[in-house]
Amino acid sequence: MTRIVTWNVNSLRVRLPQVLDWLAAHQPDIVALQETKLPDESFPAAELTAAGYSVLFSGQRTYNGVALLARGADVSFGEVARELPGFPDVQRRVLAATVGPLRVVDLYVPNGQSVDSDKYRYKLAWLAALREWLQEELGRHPLMVVLGDFNIAPEDRDVHDPAAWAGSVHVSDPERAALRALLELGFSDVFRRFESGTGFYSWWDYRQGAFRRDHGLRIDLMLATAALAARCRASHIDREPRRAERASDHAPVVAEFDI
């Protein structure tokens, strides 16, 4: 059994103790982190290695930053990619590697800020470039997982108050269409293989007691190719770390595979 996780930690500097505790408690095999907010020279490689993980990271100061952890010493990360082909970008949002039989693509999709902003147009252009790249990757990697903070709630059932969110960034039609276009390449949203209802969120605003009131969005996703999805046995969102003092505003999303 292989346990795979995605978690937007919103500063690995602040969250490292919680991440280490969570790794020790849950022993995941592959972890994709987003918003590490650390330049590579500050990445806590020694601490994570001491916790039993091999690490790969692509970071920058202040914003963004992604990392992959693979359980075991000296795990080999093959065919590493840190960019979307044809989409040069100073923002560190992409980290892909081959780990054993698996292709793992860790993404921190742009937020988009608001639907009338340049950042929104950047988000849609980024998603278009991502689709082109994943289409190529699919030809080479039948067992692929694309996971991370997508900053898109796929459907209204992934939104605590769809009427309040209607038309805004994270739920707008163009964003959802871009996500559907990714899925239509041949991916499955693994969480939805096990749970079809409303009320399952992976992010809650820090403000206005949103977590306590369970006002959230499901925006952290794990997409698997058909061959990999067929081996998925369970998926859940672990709300426990969100309860902690100084919690990330995102919860880890977990899935287990027969690999």
Place this chain on the structure above:
DNA sequence: ATGGCTGCTTTGAGCAGA
């Protein structure tokens, strides 16, 4: 109610997140 909260930044008010 463009507030609310958190993390970051050539340290402190402003940006960004979602």
